[in-house]
Amino acid sequence: MNVQGKAVHAERIRHVAAAPGLVIAAMFVIVVVAICAIFGSGIAPDSPFTQRLAVGDQPPSAEFLAGTDLLGRDVLSRTIHGAWTALVGPIVIAAGAFTIATLLGLVSGYLGGMVDTIIMRWVDFMIALPAPLVAIVVVGVVGGGYWTAVLVLIILFTAPDTRIVRGAVLEQRPLPYIDAARVLGVSKTRILFVHVLPNVLPIVLAYVLLDFAFALINLAGLSFLGLGVEPGTPDWGRMLFENRTILFSNPAALLLPAAMIILTAVSMNLIGDWLFERLTR
Amino acid sequence: MSATPKATEAPLLTVRNLSVAAGHGPERRTITVATDLDVARGEAIAIVGESGSGKSLTAKAIARLLPQNVFASGSIRFDGLELMEIPEPHMQRIRGRRISMLLQDPFTMMNPLMRSGLHIEEMLSDRSEFSSRAARSAELERRLGEVGITGEKVAQRLPFQLSGGMCQRVALAAALARDPELLIADEPSTALDVTTQAEIMKLLKRVQVGRGMSLILITHDLRLAFSTCDRVYVLYAGSLLEVGGTRGVEADPQHPYTLGLLLSEPPADRRVPQLIAIRGSVPRPDDVADRCAFDDRCDWRADICRVAKPALSEIAPGRSSACVRLGDIRGEMRALRRRALEPIPTRPADATRSAPLLRVRDLTKTFVLRRGQHVHALKGVSIDIAPGESVGLVGESGSGKTTLGRCIVGLETPTSGTIEVAGVAIADYSKLSRESRSRIRRTLQMVFQDPYSTLNPRHSVRRSVGEALRAAGHHRGDAHARVHSLLRDVGLPEDYSGRRPASLSGGERQRVAVARSLAVGPKMLVCDEPISALDVSVQAQILNLFKRLHDEFGLAYLFITHDLAVVRQVVDRVYVLYRGEIVEEGTTEEVMTQPRHPYTRRLIDSIPRSAVSRNL
Numbered sequence: 074m075n076v077q078g079k080a081v082h083a084e085r086i087r088h089v090a091a092a093p094g095l096v097i098a099a100m101f102v103i104v105v106v107a108i109c110a111i112f113g114s115g116i117a118p119d120s121p122f123t124q125r126l127a128v129g130d131q132p133p134s135a136e137f138l139a140g141t142d143l144l145g146r147d148v149l150s151r152t153i154h155g156a157w158t159a160l161v162g163p164i165v166i167a168a169g170a171f172t173i174a175t176l177l178g179l180v181s182g183y184l185g186g187m188v189d190t191i192i193m194r195w196v197d198f199m200i201a202l203p204a205p206l207v208a209i210v211v212v213g214v215v216g217g218g219y220w221t222a223v224l225v226l227i228i229l230f231t232a233p234d235t236r237i238v239r240g241a242v243l244e245q246r247p248l249p250y251i252d253a254a255r256v257l258g259v260s261k262t263r264i265l266f267v268h269v270l271p272n273v274l275p276i277v278l279a280y281v282l283l284d285f286a287f288a289l290i291n292l293a294g295l296s297f298l299g300l301g302v303e304p305g306t307p308d309w310g311r312m313l314f315e316n317r318t319i320l321f322s323n324p325a326a327l328l329l330p331a332a333m334i335i336l337t338a339v340s341m342n343l344i345g346d347w348l349f350e351r352l353t354r
Numbered sequence: 355m356s357a358t359p360k361a362t363e364a365p366l367l368t369v370r371n372l373s374v375a376a377g378h379g380p381e382r383r384t385i386t387v388a389t390d391l392d393v394a395r396g397e398a399i400a401i402v403g404e405s406g407s408g409k410s411l412t413a414k415a416i417a418r419l420l421p422q423n424v425f426a427s428g429s430i431r432f433d434g435l436e437l438m439e440i441p442e443p444h445m446q447r448i449r450g451r452r453i454s455m456l457l458q459d460p461f462t463m464m465n466p467l468m469r470s471g472l473h474i475e476e477m478l479s480d481r482s483e484f485s486s487r488a489a490r491s492a493e494l495e496r497r498l499g500e501v502g503i504t505g506e507k508v509a510q511r512l513p514f515q516l517s518g519g520m521c522q523r524v525a526l527a528a529a530l531a532r533d534p535e536l537l538i539a540d541e542p543s544t545a546l547d548v549t550t551q552a553e554i555m556k557l558l559k560r561v562q563v564g565r566g567m568s569l570i571l572i573t574h575d576l577r578l579a580f581s582t583c584d585r586v587y588v589l590y591a592g593s594l595l596e597v598g599g600t601r602g603v604e605a606d607p608q609h610p611y612t613l614g615l616l617l618s619e620p621p622a623d624r625r626v627p628q629l630i631a632i633r634g635s636v637p638r639p640d641d642v643a644d645r646c647a648f649d650d651r652c653d654w655r656a657d658i659c660r661v662a663k664p665a666l667s668e669i670a671p672g673r674s675s676a677c678v679r680l681g682d683i684r685g686e687m688r689a690l691r692r693r694a695l696e697p698i699p700t701r702p703a704d705a706t707r708s709a710p711l712l713r714v715r716d717l718t719k720t721f722v723l724r725r726g727q728h729v730h731a732l733k734g735v736s737i738d739i740a741p742g743e744s745v746g747l748v749g750e751s752g753s754g755k756t757t758l759g760r761c762i763v764g765l766e767t768p769t770s771g772t773i774e775v776a777g778v779a780i781a782d783y784s785k786l787s788r789e790s791r792s793r794i795r796r797t798l799q800m801v802f803q804d805p806y807s808t809l810n811p812r813h814s815v816r817r818s819v820g821e822a823l824r825a826a827g828h829h830r831g832d833a834h835a836r837v838h839s840l841l842r843d844v845g846l847p848e849d850y851s852g853r854r855p856a857s858l859s860g861g862e863r864q865r866v867a868v869a870r871s872l873a874v875g876p877k878m879l880v881c882d883e884p885i886s887a888l889d890v891s892v893q894a895q896i897l898n899l900f901k902r903l904h905d906e907f908g909l910a911y912l913f914i915t916h917d918l919a920v921v922r923q924v925v926d927r928v929y930v931l932y933r934g935e936i937v938e939e940g941t942t943e944e945v946m947t948q949p950r951h952p953y954t955r956r957l958i959d960s961i962p963r964s965a966v967s968r969n970l
Contacts, residue, residue, distance in 0.1 A: 248807040249802035249803070249804055249807050249808040250807055250808055250809055250810045250811075252760075252765055252800070252802065253800065253802065253808060253809075253867070253870065253871075254810075254821070255764075255765060256763045256764070256765065256795065256798075256799060256800045256871075257795060257799070257821070257822050257825040257826075257870075257871075257874065258791065258792050258795035258825050259821065259825055267821075268810050268813075271810075271812040272810070272811065272812060
């Protein structure tokens, strides 16, 4: 039987290795973006902030591979540095929403009754709100830029995630292993975190990746509207806004960050979908 | 049972060398190897096997209804027609018209949005003689009459408005609507209640004989096969091990596996000291490709069994066995069989009933459904269990037996009534002090039905049992040794402690679940159908385990089951629960031999005749 156990394990590894080519490509994209975010200053050919008004708005050349923007900043370097805000915000949003939603979902699904009703009505209310609009209004009124936007998006993302966790918990709750733990007198907290949580985690983790993709797009959208990062920060959404006027003189200044937003979001989505299918089968 | 096939007539169905496998290349999994079957006109045969034997897929291969990614090879000749070669549109015309199928779950077999009569009418509509509505509805009535439905407006109802038995009758009428020559019935009664099971099988038999139709019955239940069919094919891990006429196989099985299956079925008419269980569990066909499939579990195995896969060989006209050692062991097999049947005198009921361990009085439980409907699951139930006493609670689904068990261990709170355990009132667990609650938890434990979800899939055996030890306030120091000794108590090797449930068989999981509940040192176990989800050959092992624990630890049981044969083996006293009320109570002996309540009588009559006890 031990041999059989090992065989099962080997099979599992083979399955991961046998991820479809598209998913492997998506993983590659994410790794590249992550390297850019962490080692950006080492990789970028130039500082993202150095202005050279004399050589502003240049198409791609040997010196500036993706050309320069109106202020003469190197578009390629700004794009590489932009990976930082493209990753950090969405990671914080996904992690934050995931943590809160897991706690709320566990409590709501397992305890049921009044607690469940209150949490779920709140979820209904939050889901009814148009998320991007709320973010625009709050960030516009309160100010605070990027991190305010992150906070607002955490709260908005928590609601649908809570519903997903709750559903997964409801699926586990009637199973005999939970009953067995109750009969043994295991405490509720322990049942929730030791028994239920590990069994719903795979589904939730897959959703976290999808959260990331949505968060990236929402944050980029806010930055485009001037509500996200500070002016001057290398950020993909912000670059779209700043460089919209030079679309025809240096298209790369607009297309490169736009392509990165799309590539990163689609890649995360692909990985999330693939994980979801693998983990929930 | 009537017709032995006439020698002159060619069989209706001849299956030769049928192999079924799933997947391709390195992923390929063998399901069955080289199966030969014959079905004569008007004959009923049974394919008997446990889960994983390949019996259902063999049947599906004959109707060419295999799921995607499952492939069959070999020859299937039906009335001179090679079914493996004809194109799909042709096969479609054969299905339903000449070969029909009846499946296990009548509710999933019927379209939930179609009135039940329409399922039958649909089959009639393409025949010219039933083109007029009046002719069709007259025919519909006649067809429903054939399956024992008369007068009522069953045809007008939707499937979910019918009971399981009624639904299966309609499904049978629909399967028969085009007057097929061959009916394949895949576990047609397994999903039904015991008393309904017996009715459906009787009906099926009557219809088969009445029409002179051929029948292939797929079942895991030897007793059912014996009482319904003319011949039996015993399938195990993808290989046929024995073939023969019902009478012959029942009286004198010629393969150790068949004998093991017969003996491991608890007899309903007597109590035996110990069931003869087959050890281990069913292997995967690929693991036994080059030897006798039963090798690992056989008491008579020898080197010769592992030389090659033994083929079926004829030992008498119409009788074959795949056992290569049959000549040497036949005498021993017969002796074992006689030994297994010696009844033991039943223990006289304990006179010292002074202080019951469990005392339930006037317990009621009413569930309120969403629409405000009330369901009265228990209506004033009273039971007593003395320390060390083994008590059965018998009833069908919906009788409230599971609810009673769950109330006793505190998983449900009763609506009214009292439950006392060792003198402590525990009807509402939430009102107990922490101390007495944990004391009750250490007195009462529960074993659940479904072995596949009774253990947390992400916890190792050590962790599951260890948690129970901790819950009982055990010190961490010797927990490891305790887990090992508990595993030994339930007959598992110590090195199982590192395993996850996914690498355990159903029987092994149930053993771990028992070890987990023993960890707190309980005085009583509430067992809710603990063996009904297990393979037949494994059921006996677990029943023996329960018997042994009863003797060794003086455990009291509340054994919740629908199976009276099980009751006979492990239980001293029985309560019969019917629609939330106790309708009969007494010692096992009394209730089984002189049932007073008509419902109890019906339950006892529905047991297929015991295979072991007859024809000895």
